[in-house]
Amino acid sequence: MHHHSADHQEHDSAALDTMLRAILTDVLGLKLGQAAAFTPQTDLFGALPELDSMAVAGLLTEIEDRAGIIVEDDEVDGELLETYGSLLAFVRAKRAGA
């Protein structure tokens, strides 16, 4: 039972990773496959000039819709979008608590 549940979580986690890369591709208009090269250390907010405040808002709203989470105002800070890893960790933690 426990083993089955762990498998399920791992599957969910990999699906979240795939989904997050797809959302970034859509929002930033990345070329197909470009987001596949993201590592947890890949800079997002500082390094991607496309991510202005309107794009950040669109990105978070899309993540809410597709991941079924709610992002609170006070959770939106520079650290959240600093790297791909920080964004993925945030969405995973939100999903685990959902």
Add this chain to the structure above:
Amino acid sequence: MISNWPCPQVGGGYSDELAIVLGEARPHRVLIVAPLFDEANKLRRLLVEVMRRLDGAGVGAMLPDMPGVNESLAPLAGQTLAGWQHAAAVAASHFAATHVLAVRSGALIAPRLPGWHYAPPAGSAVLRQLLRARIVAAREAGREETSEALTRAAEREGIELGGYPLGAALFGELLAAVSDHAASARALAHTDIGGTAPWLRAEPGFSAEQADALAATLVMELRA
């Protein structure tokens, strides 16, 4: 071609607004209602390309400016959702539109005609995204704002969001607005069109495949 249409003004009377019009004498004439605010810029090229394809298939199409929007000289701050709904209905009547293609939040002001509401969001979702953009920008500038406080202030005295000055009435109307397509038109999901949702892109882009798919959907249903 660029044409004028007599648009009802806030406080009474009419003044000319611009419209792109192709094939106005065709038996089928589709009124295109563009999204509100920043999505109008992201989708304008796509919509004009859809109009060209419709024209090529023998279907007329018109894309009118609403008051306070795009080339309009009317101040945006005085506009209301009810005023835009009225203006869109007047445009439909002026151009004798037989169908409507309302895109995204354009569905919130679309006249009751047969046709399509393409990926319509609720008005509250439109505001949520604009409020969040403002909160993100404020935080970068070292100011703390919250959705609750901004919403309370906006309902009282209006608010500037994403560079758009919105009156208190418009803000309040948007909070409650939902697309009412069931009465006449049908909802068209983005998955039916495919590809990256063009309103999500941070930089405006244009996909010929999406314009093809959207125009083909309309033409096939008009001829069915």
